[in-house]
Amino acid sequence: MTTGIPLSRLLKTHFGYDSFRPLQREIVEAALARRDVLAILPTGAGKSLCYQLPALAREGVTLVVSPLIALMKDQVDQLTAAGVAATFLNSTLGMQENRDRIEAIRNGDFKLVYLAPERLMSGAFLAEVQRWNVTALAVDEAHCISEWGHDFRPEYRRLRELRQALPQVPAIALTATATPRVRDDILVQLGLRDPAAFLASFNRPNLNYLVEPKQDALARVVHFIRERGQESGIVYAQSRKRTEELAASLRASGIPAVCYHAGLETAERARNQEAFLRDEVRVVCATVAFGMGINKPDVRFVIHADLPKNLEGYYQETGRAGRDGLPADCLLLFTRGDIVKQQRFIADISDEEARDNAREQLEHMADFAESDACRRIGLLDYFGESWPEENCGACDNCLAPRGNWDATVETQKLISCVIRVKQAGGPPVGIRHLADILAGSRAEKILARKHDKLSTYGIGKEHSAAKWAEIARTLVRKGWFAVDGGNYPVISVTDEGVAILRERRAVSLTRLMEGEKTTTRRAGDIECDAELFEALRNHRKQVADAAGVPPYVVFSDVSLRHMAREYPGDKAAFARIPGVGDRKLNDYGPGFLREVSTWLETHERRKFAPLPDPRASVPKPVLNGTTFATLELWRAGKNMDEIAAKRGLAISTIESHLGAIIESGEDIDPRRCYSEKEEAEMRAAFEGSDDLALKPIFEQLGGRMSYGKLRLFRAIEARGASLQPA
Ligand code: ADP
Numbered sequence: 211m212t213t214g215i216p217l218s219r220l221l222k223t224h225f226g227y228d229s230f231r232p233l234q235r236e237i238v239e240a241a242l243a244r245r246d247v248l249a250i251l252p253t254g255a256g257k258s259l260c261y262q263l264p265a266l267a268r269e270g271v272t273l274v275v276s277p278l279i280a281l282m283k284d285q286v287d288q289l290t291a292a293g294v295a296a297t298f299l300n301s302t303l304g305m306q307e308n309r310d311r312i313e314a315i316r317n318g319d320f321k322l323v324y325l326a327p328e329r330l331m332s333g334a335f336l337a338e339v340q341r342w343n344v345t346a347l348a349v350d351e352a353h354c355i356s357e358w359g360h361d362f363r364p365e366y367r368r369l370r371e372l373r374q375a376l377p378q379v380p381a382i383a384l385t386a387t388a389t390p391r392v393r394d395d396i397l398v399q400l401g402l403r404d405p406a407a408f409l410a411s412f413n414r415p416n417l418n419y420l421v422e423p424k425q426d427a428l429a430r431v432v433h434f435i436r437e438r439g440q441e442s443g444i445v446y447a448q449s450r451k452r453t454e455e456l457a458a459s460l461r462a463s464g465i466p467a468v469c470y471h472a473g474l475e476t477a478e479r480a481r482n483q484e485a486f487l488r489d490e491v492r493v494v495c496a497t498v499a500f501g502m503g504i505n506k507p508d509v510r511f512v513i514h515a516d517l518p519k520n521l522e523g524y525y526q527e528t529g530r531a532g533r534d535g536l537p538a539d540c541l542l543l544f545t546r547g548d549i550v551k552q553q554r555f556i557a558d559i560s561d562e563e564a565r566d567n568a569r570e571q572l573e574h575m576a577d578f579a580e581s582d583a584c585r586r587i588g589l590l591d592y593f594g595e596s597w598p599e600e601n602c603g604a605c606d607n608c609l610a611p612r613g614n615w616d617a618t619v620e621t622q623k624l625i626s627c628v629i630r631v632k633q634a635g636g637p638p639v640g641i642r643h644l645a646d647i648l649a650g651s652r653a654e655k656i657l658a659r660k661h662d663k664l665s666t667y668g669i670g671k672e673h674s675a676a677k678w679a680e681i682a683r684t685l686v687r688k689g690w691f692a693v694d695g696g697n698y699p700v701i702s703v704t705d706e707g708v709a710i711l712r713e714r715r716a717v718s719l720t721r722l723m724e725g726e727k728t729t730t731r732r733a734g735d736i737e738c739d740a741e742l743f744e745a746l747r748n749h750r751k752q753v754a755d756a757a758g759v760p761p762y763v764v765f766s767d768v769s770l771r772h773m774a775r776e777y778p779g780d781k782a783a784f785a786r787i788p789g790v791g792d793r794k795l796n797d798y799g800p801g802f803l804r805e806v807s808t809w810l811e812t813h814e815r816r817k818f819a820p821l822p823d824p825r826a827s828v829p830k831p832v833l834n835g836t837t838f839a840t841l842e843l844w845r846a847g848k849n850m851d852e853i854a855a856k857r858g859l860a861i862s863t864i865e866s867h868l869g870a871i872i873e874s875g876e877d878i879d880p881r882r883c884y885s886e887k888e889e890a891e892m893r894a895a896f897e898g899s900d901d902l903a904l905k906p907i908f909e910q911l912g913g914r915m916s917y918g919k920l921r922l923f924r925a926i927e928a929r930g931a932s933l934q935p936a
């Protein structure tokens with residue numbers, strides 16, 4: 211079935227890469243072993259390669275279903291430039307062209323055929339597909355199959371019929387987003403059989419996360435982009451009008467920018483997107499409508515000029531930066547006013563469940579923006595992932611900790627004020643009201659409730675009401691205040707808050723955010739001769755325009771940066787540049803080599819420190835679909851009973867899943883599996899036993915401990931043992 215050429219050879223000759231990114235090799239190998247595969251990897255992880263490389267390594271043709279027509283051409287252009295026989299079928303083709311392509315596919319002229327899901331709606335087409343020598347099926351953006359996902363495509367449901375038409379053909383499903391519900395949908399809808407499932411970390415190491423207080427957003431956005439040379443980026447804003455304002459401000463400052471939103475004509479939208487992809491404009495100012503179709507690998511910054519609705523959206527949108535692995539900045543401009551604005555929209559949602567849900571999501575988003583802790587940890591935590599270190603070194607809070615101030619007195623005033631309000635009777639109050647009492651406001655609501663008679667009234671004149679509100683919110687995040695109620699959230703003091711006041715504990719709080727943030731850490735950076743890089747970039751643009759493709763189809767910025775630090779002088783040296791495969795070496799090598807040699811006639815060659823080894827990556831576990839589902843719930847903090855109930859499986863099954871999970875290398879906290887007392891009991895029993903068989907131990911313990919628990923204990927102990935030096 212396979213061509214017998216080693217994978218690493220194929221990787222270099224076609225794609226020009228020397229090493230696999232994390233999980234790519236494992237996924238490719240599982241696919242080539244004819245297994246069904248589910249791959250959940252973040253944006254920029256290199257999912258395309260996971261089905262493109264196997265397609266080259268086996269006989270026959272791989273069908274790729276992908277949701278966006280615009281992206282299909284892009285992908286086929288990239289493959290063609292790399293010398294891979296690929297084509298697509300979608301509604302943009304004329305009848306004759308369509309017939310010709312189908313004829314060529316029947317002839318076996320292509321290794322990969324991209325299909326629009328609409329094609330699957332026709333029975334005749336399914337019959338046609340059966341005449342081809344299809345040896346694999348790839349479903350990109352597989353979350354589109356699920357109604358629970360954010361990009362549901364009804365046509366994706368027809369993939370079932372395609373599967374039935376090709377019963378022997380293994381399938382690989384790829385996505386960057388899959389909540390457990392979506393993931394289960396993918397498994398069921400595609401009928402994946404005992405799939406090899408892969409879940410990569412959602413951390414994006416090359417992204418820097420920055421949050422700044424929002425003041426004069428237009429000026430700040432212009433300034434931020436001006437500082438970034440020729441780099442491309444996206445500015446997200448909440449309304450169509452804002453995107454137009456932003457684009458106009460940028461243009462007025464000499465920065466080529468366009469806008470993108472659902473209110474534009476289809477043709478104009480396509481034109482603006484194309485201009486961005488082709489580096490004709492640097493910036494797109496967009497609503498969230500601008501998204502999935504953006505394959506551009508060298509987006510160097512994403513700015514949120516307004517607060518996103520939820521962390522999921524924030525992660526998706528910032529995720530469009532830095533697909534190429536080079537450093538990129540994500541700037542969020544934040545003001546409380548944006549929360550208030552969105553709360554107003556939310557209050558208008560008629561469905562109660564949807565409203566509560568939106569409110570909760572907004573709260574998470576606000577907490578993230580206001581937090582003084584590591585942004586990366588906050589973000590990953592939301593997706594149920596933990597981060598091994600305390601300081602990520604690449605977010606504003608880790609790069610420039612804000613320092614502390616003594617808030618003992620302020621905290622006492624706030625807490626006792628809430629207590630006084632409660633003692634005075636009547637309904638509890640919200641943060642604004644509380645702040646107004648302390649600041650001594652004469653507002654109607656204060657006087658009406660006689661809160662100007664409280665002993666705490668006006669005892670906080672040293673700060674503005676806004677500042678008091680800000681401090682109060684910090685106390686909420688600290689868990690000393692609790693917030694309850696939907697439309698009108700009110701404050702109460704938690705037990706811990708009461709203790710703080712009673713024990714007169716000293717309180718030190720993080721300073722509030724202020725000023726502009728700078729980034730220093732540049733993870734993934736490739737140091738190079740910046741001027742030569744610009745010269746090569748210009749050359750790339752000319753080559754791309756002549757071929758009618760976006761510049762990144764010719765070479766990525768990564769390749770150009772390597773050229774601009776290694777100064778290749780001949781074909782052999784050029785072939786060693788990452789991203790240079792056989793075809794690109796022949797097609798583009800001579801032109802770029804000429805650029806470099808011309809450059810060296812008038813410039814000194816510079817020296818750069820060596821780059822870290824990209825292969826220093828951690829392998830991740832390979833688990834089957836059902837075990838994987840258990841792992842996700844476990845990571846989300848569910849205990850064994852909850853997982854069993856949720857999945858409708860026996861506890862013993864869940865225990866044995868966990869055993870397999872431990873054996874695959876996942877770090878599982880024994881404390882979540884059994885108590886210390888149970889552990890001691892099991893340890894004593896195992897130590898008193900000659901072999902590791904479970905039955906005698908089970909009997910010795912009189913059945914007090916289930917087989918599953920014993921198996922888990924054994925797996926955890928074995929893991930500990932294997933970590934010991936031999
Ligand atoms: P995804 O679909 O997961 O978002 P892509 O398949 O679009 O990611 O790949 C993102 C970028 O990573 C592309 O520019 C691609 O060329 C690059 N890439 C993929 N695999 C490798 C690799 N093994 N080494 C270097 N670059 C890679």
Ligand code: MG
Nearest residue numbers: 257258350351
């Ligand atoms: Mg992709």
